[in-house]
Amino acid sequence: DAGVIQSPRHEVTEMGQEVTLRCKPISGHNSLFWYRQTMMRGLELLIYFNNNVPIDDSGMPEDRFSAKMPNASFSTLKIQPSEPRDSAVYFCASNPRTGADTGELFFGEGSRLTVL
Amino acid sequence: KQEVTQIPAALSVPEGENLVLNCSFTDSAIYNLQWFRQDPGKGLTSLLLIQSSQREQTSGRLNASLDKSSGRSTLYIAASQPGDSATYLCAVEYGNKLVFGAGTILRVKS
Numbered sequence: 497d498a499g500v501i502q503s504p505r506h507e508v509t510e511m512g513q514e515v516t517l518r519c520k521p522i523s524g525h526n527s528l529f530w531y532r533q534t535m536m537r538g539l540e541l542l543i544y545f546n547n548n549v550p551i552d553d554s555g556m557p558e559d560r561f562s563a564k565m566p567n568a569s570f571s572t573l574k575i576q577p578s579e580p581r582d583s584a585v586y587f588c589a590s591n592p593r594t595g596a597d598t599g600e601l602f603f604g605e606g607s608r609l610t611v612l
Numbered sequence: 613k614q615e616v617t618q619i620p621a622a623l624s625v626p627e628g629e630n631l632v633l634n635c636s637f638t639d640s641a642i643y644n645l646q647w648f649r650q651d652p653g654k655g656l657t658s659l660l661l662i663q664s665s666q667r668e669q670t671s672g673r674l675n676a677s678l679d680k681s682s683g684r685s686t687l688y689i690a691a692s693q694p695g696d697s698a699t700y701l702c703a704v705e706y707g708n709k710l711v712f713g714a715g716t717i718l719r720v721k722s
Contacts, residue, residue, distance in 0.1 A: 544708065551708065589656075605655045
């Protein structure tokens, strides 16, 4: 398996523009997580899905952020409008989640976003 | 509040040394604890996962221990190599949410 695939790897955009980040989880994994990593705040969970359904979005910073998972093999994280403080590395992760706990998590390589 | 703290923030050792990285957590009602490795510009790679009922896990030169009662975990790396240089993150699971520490930046000098 190719692992968790994220695109784009790098994005530079101007303030106010819409940004869409994409993720393809590992086939067969039924949980998907979006994290954001910054120097100041470290890794923060934004939202996670189980069987394509959003379970906890309490980490989404504000209404400018939205995430969807239309099917088991694809998810998007959208920021509209983007602001400079959104600059960070956004990671997608998935896991098979066979029990009540999350279990081992598999991360993508991340999408580095810079908002000018 | 569920917090995870890692000490030290950075560590530099000569090749061949054994070393210990520390992780502490404030809430002992955990499901499991994971240690990850992150190379510059890359994602996180899971190294070891310890279930709440376990006390340790081993993989090659790595050994992770868990003491829930004291809220601590250690990652022991034996015979360190330059290829071990990376950031090591501890993550504690509460329910279905992983809380990450800030990481320890490890540099192994050849």
